[in-house]
Amino acid sequence: MREAQDTWLPQPDLEEVDLGTVLQAVADPVRLQIVRLLDAAGEASCTSLDVPVKRSTVSHHLKILREGGVVATRLVGNARLSRLRRDDLEDRFPGLLAPILLARPPARPRTD
């Protein structure tokens, strides 16, 4: 269960994480969906994420989330498993992540 020995993709230091960047990261519908999927699954690879965009786009979003300090990615064999930096975010912006994950959809669903 020790993942500290694994190789991790570069990510910003905790105190360098900017609130606006985090908000902008999770503001995107696809990225918000990714964040929630990661929250539910704990860890997920690029292909296992069920989002309606191409793989290259998923990788792009994961990169933005990682550079924004929202997710961390470790290299396990052939896969890159990404997870939420829940504890880090909780320490940096206490109480921010929970309401985002628990938020209910608006009363008027997408009727387009």
Place this chain on the structure above:
Amino acid sequence: MREAQDTWLPQPDLEEVDLGTVLQAVADPVRLQIVRLLDAAGEASCTSLDVPVKRSTVSHHLKILREGGVVATRLVGNARLSRLRRDDLEDRFPGLLAPILLARPPARPRTD
């Protein structure tokens, strides 16, 4: 002290407020600054907001914040006083606003 009799600009119903829209609204640096100024001042008009953009842009941002459900604007005489919908947001997304308002700036200031 009852402002209910005042004329209010149209704003989305509480349950129709979308999380992504709110996050996208406050993700912008200028709008985040406006939100914090409103939080500190309680109420403010367009010209009294000290932000480094033109008045028309301030009005644009206020419109986005209002349409996003973040602020409410009432017409008082010649002025349009905007304020945070703190109670509404707290009811819709409990705990979301507080960490945003209290967040500390990143450790490494803009050195780019």
Place this chain on the structure above:
DNA sequence: CGTCTGTTACGATGAATGTCGTAACAGTCG
């Protein structure tokens, strides 16, 4: 060693948006 799967990097493109200048509009005051 060769192949396959999974992942990412790169370049291009269309859409969204932050910003501004100007004009129009409403309320106030003399």
Place this chain on the structure above:
DNA sequence: CGACTGTTACGACATTCATCGTAACAGACG
């Protein structure tokens, strides 16, 4: 009533960004 202040609406422009297709790269497996 006329002028002034404050506010917003509209159009335009430059930038950013989400998306995609293709190609390159790494590890696993036979």
